[in-house]
Amino acid sequence: MASLVYELSLPGPHTVMRGDLGLVGLRGVVFTPKTGRDLPAIAFGHGWLQPPLRYHGLLRHLASWGIVVAAPGTHTGPFGSHRLFAADLSAALDAAIGVRLGDVRVSPERLGVAGHSFGGGSAVLAAAADERIKAVATLAAAESRPSASMAAQQCRMPGLHVTAGRDLVAPGVGNADLIAQNWAGPVQLRELPKAGHLGFTEGRHWSQLLVQGKPERKTQRYARALLTAFFRTHLAGDRTYAEFLEEDIKGAPLAT
Structure with missing residues (x-):
């Protein structure tokens, strides 16, 4: 399994392009493979006080593996709204589907959300409210208002929740x-015993x-490997790494 972690933490085969969500009226960034049809897409939510810039390596990495990633840069202040940020995550998926992204086309049947901390709780809220979302992954997810743990009861899609053992x-x-x-659907909880809360940034x-x-760096490497395997399996329909996830x-x- 160590060799697969190493393999999945390396960049994938796709050349990556970067764009600006501001073109559709939403502050943030989007990373895409250079070309592709019927690609999966996720919206990624940043942590509390963290700009999307602090996740560019992860977002670029997922795009190199054939996954379009849109990351809203809204609600980065101390009083950000989980509920409104969840709506922005869904709006980012709308942009991924509806806006021409060069020579890339996103499948509306292959949508997911992910997030760290504040963005993790918001991702759960988005998944509970948006029936298009087929997979959810969180990194050191924080509780939200309204409650992400309560919203999880409405989430029937596969979920992966990664915790940090040294998270205070x-x-x-x-x-x-x-x-x-x-969680109402298939779910995994994994712990990175030596990781801290900001280890993912x-x-x-x-x-x-x-x-x-x-x-x-080690925490980032595990996050890249786990999210790549998870979304390749559950959104792209690639079973190559399904056993790795189990x-x-x-x-x-x-x-769990």
Whole structure:
């Protein structure tokens, strides 16, 4: 399994293009493969106080594996609304489907959401409200208002929830753990025992003065591998890594 983590954490075969969601009136970025038809697409939600810039490596990585990724840059302030950000995630999927993205076409039947912290809770809210969403992945998901753990009861699509063992901001017990317990569909909870809350982010940012943790390359590597395998399996219909998702992985064991 270690070799698959390494393989999946490397860039995929696609050349990646970057665009601006501002063209459709939504602040944020979009990463796409250079070409492709009937591609899967996800909307990615940033963490509390974090700009999408702190996830560009992950977003670019997923696009290199044939997944269109749109990341709204709204609600980055301290009083962001989970409910409104969830609506922005759905709007980002609308943009991925409805706007011409060069030589790329997105399938409306292959849509998902993902997010970190604040964006993880918002992704669950979006999935509960948007029947188009077929898969959800969260990284150190935080509870939200309205409650993501309650909204999870409406989520019948596959879910993957990754927690950080050294997270003092959104610890797995009471956050992602409760979301996973309430999930109505197939669900996995995985822990990265040595990861901190901001381990999933990239680069430096002033919010590190307020929020526990710092970027961690190992955590980023696991996040890239897990999300790539999950969305390739559940959105792209690629069964190559299905068995990988069902096994314990050194450094990212299954909790449920």
